[in-house]
Amino acid sequence: MRIGLFTDTYPPFINGVSTSVSMLKKALEKKGHEVYVVTVNPENMKYVYNEEEHVIRIPGVPIGIYDYRLTGIYPLKAINTVKGWNLDIIHSNTEFGIGTFARLIAKQLNIPLVHTYHTMYEDYIHYITKGYFDKSSKKIVEYLTLFYCDKTASELIVPTKKTYDLFIKKYKIDKNIHIVPTGIEIDRFYDENIDNDKLLSLKKSLKIDKDDFVTVFVGRLAEEKNVTYLLDVHKDLMKEYKDIKFVIVGDGPDFDKYANLIKENNMEDFVILTGKVPWDEIPYYYHLANVFLTASITETQGLTVIEAMASGVPPICIKDESFINTVIDGLNGRIFTTKEECKEAILTYYNDRELLKKVSKQARINSEAYSSATFAEAILNVYNYAISHKENQLGLFGKIAGKVTKGDKE
Numbered sequence: 467m468r469i470g471l472f473t474d475t476y477p478p479f480i481n482g483v484s485t486s487v488s489m490l491k492k493a494l495e496k497k498g499h500e501v502y503v504v505t506v507n508p509e510n511m512k513y514v515y516n517e518e519e520h521v522i523r524i525p526g527v528p529i530g531i532y533d534y535r536l537t538g539i540y541p542l543k544a545i546n547t548v549k550g551w552n553l554d555i556i557h558s559n560t561e562f563g564i565g566t567f568a569r570l571i572a573k574q575l576n577i578p579l580v581h582t583y584h585t586m587y588e589d590y591i592h593y594i595t596k597g598y599f600d601k602s603s604k605k606i607v608e609y610l611t612l613f614y615c616d617k618t619a620s621e622l623i624v625p626t627k628k629t630y631d632l633f634i635k636k637y638k639i640d641k642n643i644h645i646v647p648t649g650i651e652i653d654r655f656y657d658e659n660i661d662n663d664k665l666l667s668l669k670k671s672l673k674i675d676k677d678d679f680v681t682v683f684v685g686r687l688a689e690e691k692n693v694t695y696l697l698d699v700h701k702d703l704m705k706e707y708k709d710i711k712f713v714i715v716g717d718g719p720d721f722d723k724y725a726n727l728i729k730e731n732n733m734e735d736f737v738i739l740t741g742k743v744p745w746d747e748i749p750y751y752y753h754l755a756n757v758f759l760t761a762s763i764t765e766t767q768g769l770t771v772i773e774a775m776a777s778g779v780p781p782i783c784i785k786d787e788s789f790i791n792t793v794i795d796g797l798n799g800r801i802f803t804t805k806e807e808c809k810e811a812i813l814t815y816y817n818d819r820e821l822l823k824k825v826s827k828q829a830r831i832n833s834e835a836y837s838s839a840t841f842a843e844a845i846l847n848v849y850n851y852a853i854s855h856k857e858n859q860l861g862l863f864g865k866i867a868g869k870v871t872k873g874d875k876e
């Protein structure tokens with residue numbers, strides 16, 4: 467099969483969508499498919515085509531959200547190159563920019579369009595509006611998302627039932643929605659693939675002692691990730707437990723805010739801000755830890771939770787539908803609803819290391835369900851469905867009765 471992946475973010479830019487698309491490309495190629503990528507040039511306003519890697523980069527402009535760039539420029543040479551690929555399917559991974567290009571190409575070349583909804587955009591509006599017109603802006607985002615997902619895509623993919631419910635209950639979409647949890651390259655997080663000397667060196671550089679109990683957060687340092695919540699928990703813990711360290715891995719607009727909070731609350735000996743970490747170094751930061759923490763309620767799935775589990779690090783997560791089907795409370799991690807419950811979960815594993823070992827082992831076992839190979843196979847099933855139902859889609863275009871491949875409407 468000849469597959470076109472269209473995305474606004476792709477390596478070297480690192481985020482959940484970029485990682486997902488890159489991983490999917492590799493997994494599909496391992497299965498013998500030809501995979502092509504259309505994305506934004508993250509560095510400048512130049513058109514670049516890497517023929518060996520099958521990657522087109524189209525000029526994009528910054529939009530003020532992290533390092534994201536969007537494009538409304540679709541060069542003729544890009545269009546001609548995509549035509550020459552003779553694609554069987556187009557898979558869009560963004561509603562805007564490159565997603566619009568995917569929609570235009572799919573319609574022009576009469577190619578089925580599959581779309582994955584990755585991001586809860588309403589949770590990011592404040593970066594653009596700065597607190598003004600949030601309500602009307604969310605309505606605009608809802609309208610545009612609804613238009614793209616309901617009116618143009620042949621098949622819609624969402625990673626969790628939480629996102630599925632958004633489209634069914636709020637957006638009232640009446641079309642095929644396939645729930646396919648995003649996979650990761652889980653083996654790169656496995657303990658046997660970690661260089662122990664390198665890990666020990668990292669611990670030393672971060673001033674983590676051999677007997678320290680370490681909690682870790684990995685992700686963007688931004689309002690929607692709710693890291694302040696976790697800092698409040700550790701502010702309470704450090705009063706009594708001097709050997710519990712909290713490592714915050716990542717960068718973002720709130721980095722300075724957290725650095726100041728840590729200083730103001732005299733937490734420098736207990737909280738470590740690493741800043742931005744190279745993609746290939748990330749597994750080592752999970753392996754620093756005894757448990758992984760997240761209090762974010764804006765995830766569509768939460769890939770860092772799966773990465774932690776693959777590392778054998780039990781996740782302790784706030785109660786949110788993004789995590790419910792992945793983290794089974796008491797089996798492979800813990801779910802909390804309050805700061806006190808979060809603290810209690812951390813101390814349970816702190817005080818019972820044998821229990822921690824059992825839960826760690828179970829976390830790794832459960833992570834295997836999210837392998838890149840399993841993910842690619844599920845995505846291929848959606849591609850094949852879209853291709854086999856192409857004639858119906860062309861005639862009805864978005865009016866096929868809802869169908870769920872995993873999960874249900876209950």
